[in-house]
Structure formats: C-alpha cells, structure tokens
Amino acid sequence: MFLLLIVAVFALVAVAAPATSTPPGTLHYRSYVYAGQTYFPGEGSFVAANQVYAERLTPARVTQPLPLLLIHGHGMTGTNFLNTPDGRLGWADYFLSKGYEVYIIDQTSRARSAWQPTVNGPLETVDSLTTSSHFTAVQDFGLWPQARLHTQWPGTGTMGDPIFDAFYASTVPSLVNNTEQDVTIRSAGSQLLDIIGPAIVMTHSQGGELGWVLAESRPKLVKAIVALEPKGPPFILAVFPPFTPQLQFGLTDTPLTYDPPVGAPSELAPVVLNTIPNVTCFEQPTPPRKLTNLLDIPVLVVTSEASYHAQYDNCTVHYLRQAGVSVDHVSLPDVGIHGNAHMFFMEKNNIQIVEQVVQPWIADISK
Template identity: 55%
Template sequence: MRPLRFLGCLWGLLSVQALRFSEGGGTLHTRRFFFVGGSYVKQGKSEVVHGQMYVERLTPAKVTQDFPILFIHGLGMTGSNLINTPDGRAGWADYFLAEGYEVYLVDQPGRGRSAWKEGVDGNQITVGATWIESHFTATRNYGLWPQASLHTQWPGNGTVGDPIFDEFYKSVMPSLVSSVESSLLVTAAGSNLLDIIGPVILITHSQSGQFGWPLADARPSKVKAIVALEPSGPPFDNPSTLSVSSLVRPYGLTEIPIAFDPPISSPADLNYHAVKVTSDYTCYQQVPPARQMVNLVDIPVLVVTAEASYHAVYDDCTVQFLAEAGVNVKHVQLEDVGIRGNGHMIFMEKNSLQIAEDVINRWLQQSLTSSCLAFDLCYASYFEFSQSCL
C-alpha cells in the first residue's frame, strides 16, 4: 500500500505544481469566446447590432476556485492587456488561471472586438502618447503630482521610441468620449453576462471602476467580491479641479443612477461638502448622515492604490465615500505592504505578479470561501503538501 500511497502523493504534487504559474510558459487552459448584450438598430437603410460586448472565457485544466474572475479593463484598453505584459511576460490572466480561477476578459462595448458602429455609437477619442507617458509610464519625467518621482516599476524607460512603450501604445484603442454612454452599455451587457455565467469576482481598473459599482448594484447577488484597482474618482469631482461647477460624477462615484437608502429621485438629493484631505488637497463627501449604497453593503470590496500613481493623491477619498455609504471596503496602499515604486498600470509593471499574489489573491482567499486542492489541502505550498505525504 505504501508504494501506491507514494504514487498518489507524487501525482498530487505534480498536479499542484502544473497549475502553478510558470514564467516560461502559459498555464494549460481552454479558450472560448462569445458576445453578450446588444440590439439591432437602424444604420442608414439597414440594421446593425449595437452595444454588444465581446467576452473571452479562459478555463484552466483544473478549476479549484468557487467563483470565476471577471476583468473589466480601463480607458483605451481591451481584455488583451491582461493576457501578457508589453515586455512579453505572462499577465494576470495567466497568473489567476494557474491559481485555479476561471477567467473572463471583455472588451467594453464600442471598443476593440466589441465593434464601434458609425452613426450609432457616440464619438471616440484616442489617448495621446504624451498623456500616456506623463500619467502611466514615465511619470518621473513630468512630475505632475508629488508621488510621480517615486515611479520605478515600469519596464523600459516609458517614452516614445522605447520598444516596450511602443508595444504598449500600439495596444491603445479609441474609446467612447461619453462615460455616461460607456457606463450604460457596460452595465447592460455586463448584467446580461452575469445572468448567463452566474456569480463572479469582479476586478475593475481605472475608468471601469465607475462601471463596476452600477454593475454590482444591478446584480448584487451575482458579484461576490470587487477588486477596484485605482477606480475612477474622487467622489463627485475630477482630480484636476475642486470647482463644484465641474461636477462629473453626480452620484458620487458614478455618472449614472445607483441605489441609495434613503432613496434619491435625482443627484440633487445627494448633499455633499468639501473635506480637507491634506494641506493642498480637498475632496467631496456626503453630508452626514450619509445615504447608503444599499445594494453594495454585502459585497466585500478591495481598493488597491500604487505608491507613485496620481491615484495616490485621492483614492483615500473614494474609500472614505464607500465606507461612509456602508460598503465593507479595505484599502491597500501598496507601499504600506512593502511594494514600492508602482504607477497606475500595476498589472503590467515589473512586479505585477507580486501584487497579484501578495495582495489580490491573498485578500480573495481571506474574503471568500474557496474549494480545496487535492487531498483536502487548501492553498498548500509545495513544502506543506510534500510533508503531508510523508
């Protein structure tokens, strides 16, 4: 019996290691794609489908997690940006596949493989290379906010002509100008997707942060957790101005309606006031007692902020708004857990896998009940697993 037990343990060890992330090659998985949402609308004398969303489903050889991950990308991006990094390393999609998660990637409606329709969809804009340099990849060269000088984790020098920057910038897509239009389209198509695939872990980034809240609001039972990577903010206002007249998120964190308790009939019902965050920065919060984001209060939320990003200036305001609105939110500022030098594109940077492992996945395991691996050993390391077989 002992040889059979040894072979069983050896098979288990190999199975666990096969599912682990390998820098040299991708994780074994199957790939499918489909479309959700959309409707036929008039275009000239014919009809076209508008508002559809491309969905890519990646399933590892062995699914060990209870809930799949749904990634929604940010401005100018598509789902392909999660596949690998601009310098050729495997991306977060592969990491989470190796951890036993099924992964769904989407292209927002009106972008990439979710085709924009002329005369039907709204105007588009493409983010320029200089803006990308100054806000994402070479922030030290521009110094537009105090923390910009701390940025060290982008691979390459982050400027036009650098092969890694050029590879990244070639992936930048035209995006709908109107965030209201994008919010409505993503919420509609995303709700359709959740009705099809069931409960998910929702990971948003940047622009899509303000799409994640109304999606979870529309389907609260289908969103088991939200990881918001530097979500759109701060509340109500743009980070570039503190003028009330420039109100851009009238519902606090969103541009489209979301449920509050007590209910509101219009954004005017949300009373807000200026709150001094630092000596040189002010943001807006609800006037107490804050109305509650009633459909989000049972969903655990993680907000992640990088040390050198422009979000380091104001993500505290976003987290405060969520907490005062009754949301169970945890805020991880990467420098506080020893992860230094990151900018806004944390899932592309040199230490991206450390962030996925030590911050995102660790929080998910703490926040959700997950399935066990072979021999009823949950998330065991190689050493722990091997010792149990002796």
C-alpha cells in the same frame, strides 16, 4: 510528417517569444461570448450595437468556486491582463495557474465590442505624451508629488522605447460620453453576468466605475469587487485641470440605489471633507445615505505608491465606507511594495502584487 509539424510549431513559438526568459503559461481552453446586443435601424437594414465581448479562459482544472470578470480602463482593452508589454506573464495567466476561470471583456464600443458611429457617439484617443506623463514615465514629468517615486515600469516609458511602443500600440479609441459607457455596460455587462453566474469582478481605473454599475444591477451575482485604482474621486475631477464635475451619483454617472432614495443627483448634496492642492475630497452630509445594493459586497481597493491615485483613492474609500460598504484599502507601500504607478498590474513586479495582495484577499473572501 507529424514530427515535422511539432518542430515547426515549436520554431514559431520560439521566434515569437521575447528575448528574456519567460516561464510557460498555464494550460487552458479559450472561448468567447458576446452579450447585450441591440439592433438599430441602418441603411435599409439593421446594425447591432452595445454588445460586450468577453474572452473566456478556462484552466485544465478549475479549482476555485468563483470565476473572475476583469474590466480594463479608458483607452485600453482586455489585452491589459493577458501578458505584459515586455512579454512576461500577465494577471490572467497567474489566476489560471491558481485554478480560476477568467473572463476578460472589451468594454462596449471598444475593440472587439463593436462601435457604431450612428448609435454610440464620438471617440477619443489618449495620445503618447499623456500616456507617458500619466502612466509609464511619470517620474520624468512630476505632475503630482508621488510621481518621482516611480521605478517599476520596464523600459523608459517614452515613445521610441520598444516596450512603450508595444504598450501604446495596444491603446484604442474610447467613448467620449462616459454616461453612454455606463448605460451600455449596465445592460450588456448585466446580461453577461446572467450567463456567467456569480463572479468576482476586478476593475481598473475608468473601469472601476463599471464595477459599481454591475454591483448595482446584479447585486446577487457580484460576489466581490477588486478595484485597482478605481475612477474617482467622488463628484469632481482631480489632479489634472480643469476640475469639472464627474460621477454625479458619487461613484457613477448613472443612478445608484441609495437609502433614503435619491431622485436627482443634487439631492446627495455633497460637502467638502478636506482638500489638498488639486484635489477636493467630498463626502455625504450627516446622516449619510447607504448604498443599498453594495452593502453585502466586500470590496478591495488597491493603490500604488507613485500613481496620481495616491492623491485621492482615500477619498473614494471614505465615500464607500460612509455609505455602508465594507472596504479593505491596501496602499502598496504600506505592505512593502514600492515604485509602482497606475499600470502596476503590468509593471516589473506585477506578480509580486497579485501574489502578495490580491489573490490572498480573493481566497479569503471566497471561503
């Protein structure tokens, strides 16, 4: 009977596996934790809202001193880091293989972090055309100059392609109100860090803003930040019109601690550093204020060759450095890695990127 059970399980795994050859994953223990819930009055009772879900993946042998906390971007969930849409190993498994314990969240009001319509406000969904033109088939749309260089997405990146369809099926509605996202992650994410303890925070895209938020609220627990094309540039939207104000505190929509202190966001009084078509890069006036709670936290910003972030991540990096933050900025083509766009951590060369750029940096700052 036991032998039959083993054979049955093997058969199920074999059926579920993709057609391409995929190496086995890393043996690990999986659990989860919720943090930060608040009770709100409902119809005759109460509902819980604003909690954050975190999936905890612990390798059979933990060899690294600090765990990783992974934060996905807008319209996404923590599944981004588990495996790729075409069935290859994701970054979570790579880090498990290197002995890191890994925590992966679903942002508040997203996926397994419950959304309460009477508490959290409206949601929005990224449509399939925007997903193709901004992320997976950018070379076909040419919405920014570097887009033509994109070669690394597996498949066509458009609706009807099975790999795109698998990826788009994983997208979910997200909060419209970015300040609400900031506020709830500041609370729930901070409580999660209190549970985890000191950690390295890795963020992507809109999640990049949340890395700064957590560093602000728990500067002693955030030991480093790896920002994969973090939300930017400071103060104003870029590349895609309308170019409306955003990130009123430079890196976030909610307050950061500056020295000298800032009361209202207008006191930052940003000035134009430079402009290119559809991008205005702002900096602080001289002498610049310092971001007090980020000064002792090393930061790595990673930018791909063909992403729209290639237009302005340098602005975000300049703003951080001007505010006294220690930042290493790696543009992937500068280290011989070409053809990637915004979702590079799940593209064809995803393991090359983490193995040659991200993990060595983490290992170095963890010494």
